[in-house]
Amino acid sequence: MSGHPTYQPQSAFMRWMERRLPIGGxxxxxxxxxxxxxxxxxxWTFGGILAFMLGVQIVTGVVLAMHYTPQVDFAFDSVERIMRDVNYGWLLRYLHATGASMFFLAAYIHMFRGMYYGSYKDPREVLWILGVILLLLMIITGFMGYVLPWGQMSFWAATVITNLFSAIPLVGEPIVTWLWGGYAVGNPTLNRFYSLHYLLPFVIVGVVVLHIWALHVAGQNxxxxxxxxxxxxxxxxxxxATIKDSFLLAVFCILFxxxxxxxxxxxxxxxxxxxxxxxxxxxxxVPEWYYLPFYAILRAIPNKLFGVMALGASILILAFLPWLDTSKVRSARYRPLYRxxxxxxxxxxxxLGWLGGKPPxxxxxxxxxxxxxxYFAFFLVILPVLGKVERTKPLPNSISESVLREGKPIGAQAPPPAGAKV
Amino acid sequence: MAAARTILALAVSLAAPALAQEQETPAPPMNKWSFAGPFGKYDRAQLQRGLKVYREVCQVCHGLKLVAFRTLADPGGPGFTIAQATAIAAEYQVKGEPDDQGEVKDRPGRLADVFPTPFPNDQAARARYNAVPPDLSVIAKARGYERGFPRWVGDIFTQYQEQGVDYLTALLHGYRDSPPAGVTLPPGNFYNEYFPGHAIAMPPPLTDKRVDYTDGAPMTVEQYAKDISAFLMWTAEPHLEARKRVGMQVFIFLIVLAGLLYFTKKKVWHEVELHPEKLKPRPPSEYPRA
Structure with a gap:
């Protein structure tokens, strides 16, 4: 959009700064x-909420890391020490553990919103794919974080999930040994998970920057x-947007x-x-609730290799969504069947989430x-076919027209309101 | 929407028989706990009685290796004075530090020490009891039972977090003298209604009048079970009271903040909603004051 006012530094310092590093601008x-x-x-406020949650996780995580001991004999007790003896340690740890759930909740809402309104379509494919990469990074980071308290579920989740790689023909077993750093889940596994759990959030920050950059190039849907x-x-x-985001963030924090x-x-x-x-x-x-849908897909398939492939495919298929959905109309508002x-x-x-928590x-x-x-037919059959056969409703000429005519029939045949540029 | 409803109905009807199979072990009865709910606080007398039960019954086999004696005098705990906590600590013999000769001798416990564990290692416990009695420090959070749908959804709103203590209480008075007909127990096991699988290696620990209460509380298995469970809730969540108190403050703050933000939002968006055609992006300094 052209014509919006440019930055006019108000203070002498910002004028000085602006000629050197135009961060104010x-x-x-x-x-x-x-x-x-x-x-x-x-x-549309969940993007901001996600940025906030990422901040919460990093800040609480860095402080937790100051008190945590990544060693199999001490890890469990060190988490309990945090809960008991560190000032507000219970708060830090509960914020971090619950924060992971809230982070995923917001991410899933954010993604479903993108799917409902077709936010992944031209020209926002890269924006969407960066989002899928973020989800993948979140899944890996969250899993590794779950291992760190070294409780029974931590240990067995690490065992089950790393063992999935053993399904790969020929190289499966060596890969699992390499992941473990030994012949079983043990101290080297805990150490590397801790290292990566600290590293990956900053990779997520980097991809978030790209995600926001891509958003600001294509503009919001x-x-x-x-x-x-x-x-x-x-x-x-x-x-x-700031005030609207702030309000919903406060409401989200109440839930949190x-x-x-x-x-x-x-x-x-x-x-x-x-x-x-x-x-x-x-x-x-049983994994954490936010992995349950994928876990259900894994277990739905009797063959281990194909189960693991389906698990991977269920996430990766999202990256192809912009091309699997053949409809030119973005929003489900105008797509009665797609809706x-x-x-x-x-x-x-x-x-699937519910089934993931049930015995198979x-x-x-x-x-x-x-x-x-x-799940798979939705992407591979329904979306490609729907774009060809669906009779979509007429689109409004512009956002203004849709806003002005809210509640009344809108459509291409409706004359634009007086004064609106079309 | 119609399609969505059909698929939901189908899933529910298919799942119904599977749900019925899950009711094998009875759900522990829900007790009234002083520490439940948003204003929950521990009952000091109950925690002190629970500690007494622990010291006279449980500690022969079960440790509390994460609980330091000093915490007995912490706010939000059993409410002992420092002197009382010191006296309790001194009644225990703990492993001392190496002396000038490098000898390690036992010495009386101090405030900074934790409750000593009854066995030097798991093997020693197994040699004695044919099982390893678990450490009880976080047992109240390490046990629970499946709430099942839809109760677990309700738990979000009722703040039911007492599965662990309810289970422990039920377990402690869930022993039956003989297993029901047709059930054989492995040697050295006991029948407990609430233990998953029913065969538990721990002998019935409590009997009426086993622990002397001086505060007039009934000296029954049921009361002992509740008191020790409450005490173990405290060992598992020593900062529960602080958590709920801070939580209420945070809650009031957030609700006020959200309210203010809501009305600010209404005000800011007022013009957009009333005269959408008039708006152009402009810097905030240029917004009209209404």
Whole structure:
């Protein structure tokens, strides 16, 4: 969007700075006058929430790392020491453990929003793919973090997940040994997971920068899926988006605080308060809730190799979404059929999450298989075909028109409102 | 939407028989705990009684290796004075530090020490009891039971976090003299209604009047079970009271903040919603004052 005001440094120092490192101008153009579609709803505030959660995880994580001992004999007790003897250690640890769940919750909402409104379509493919990479990094980082307290679930999750690589033909076993740094999950495994758990969040920060950069090049999508056409279609990031994001962030923090202060162990498995014991296998090895859908897909397939492939494919397939969805219309608002399939997809994902926590027996396996088939069919069959056969509703001429005509029939045939530039 | 409803109904109907199979061990009864809920606080007298039960019954086999004597006098705990905690510590013999000759001798415990573990290692415990009695420091969080759908959803709102203590209480008075007909126990095991698999290696630890209470609380297995469970909740969550207190402060702050932000948002967006056609992006300094 052209024509929005440029940065005018107010102080002598900022004028001096601006000729040397124009950071004021960068912040001003990216977070103050940056035009955002005026019709963004609250589902668009989760990007900001995610940035906040990443900050929370890094700050609490760095302090926790000052007190944690990455050694198999001391790791469990050192976490308990943090909970007991470090000032507000209980708060840091519960913030960090619960924060991971909140981070994933926000990420999943953010992704479902992107899918509902077709935010991954031209010209935002790279933006979307960077998001998929972020999800992958989050999954790896979260898993490694879960291993660090060295409880029963930590140990057995590490064993089960690293063992997945043994399904790879020929090189599987050597790869697993290489990952472990030995012939079983042990001290070298814990050490490298700790090292990587500290490293990867900063890789995530780097990819987030790229993600925001790509966002600011392509601009935000919006609930109509129609690109802003004039200045009337947008509002300045500050104060409009800033205040809206802040409000929902505060609401999100209320949810976060509810879990941290009142039910901090709701999302943690009791078994992880039992120190790791390689000689005793827990009855049910269940990952954290945010991995359950993928875990259900893994177990739905009777063959280990194909199960692992399906697990990997279930995440990687997201990266191809911009090309699998053949429809030119972005927003599900104007795609009556897609909207139905989308909500079924949401139910299937939640259902897979529920099944991932159930023992793989009887009807659970059957439902998990049906849901897994739908999960992949959604991407590989429904989306490509739907784009060809679906009769979409007429799109509004512009965001302004859609906003002005909210509640009344909108469509290409409707005359643009007086004064609106089209 | 219709399709979504169909698939949901299908999933639920398929899952129903599978759900029925899960009810093997009865769910422990839910007790009233003083530390439950957003304003929960430990009952000092109950924690002190629980410590007494621990010292007279449990500690023969079970350690509390994460609990330091000094914490007995910490705020939000059993409420002992420093002098009382020091006296309790002194009643224990703990491994001392090497002296000038390099000899390590036992010495009376101090505030900084933790409760000594009853066995030098797992092998020693197994040789004696044919099983390793678990350390009890975090046992109240390390045990629990499946709440099942939809109760676990309700737990988010009711803040039910007492699965562990409810389970421990039930376990401690869940012993039956003889297993039901048709059930044979492995040698050296006991039948417990609430233990997963029912065969537990721990003999029934509590009997009526086994521990003398001086504060008039009933000296029954049921009361002992509740007191020791509450005490173990405290050893597992020594900062529970501080957590809930800070939580309430954070909550009030966040609700006020969210309210203020909501009205600020309403005000800022007022013009956009009223006269959307008039707006152009401009720096915040140029916004009209209403």
């Amino acid at each position: 960068l912040i001003y153009s990216s977070f103050v006058v940056y035009p955002t579609p005026r019709n963004l709803n609250y589902w 919006n609930p109509t899926g129609v690109e802003p056409k004039s200045e009337e279609d947008t509002v300045a990031f500050t104060p409009y 605080a509810w879990f941290v202060f009142y039910i901090p162990n709701f999302l943690l498995a009791p078994d992880n308060y039992i120190p790791a014991n390689p000689a005793v296998t827990p009855t049910h090895i 139905q399939f989308f909500w079924v997809f949401v139910i299937v994902c939640v259902g 027996e009887g009807n659970y396996v059957l439902i998990a298989r049906i849901f897994t088939v739908y």
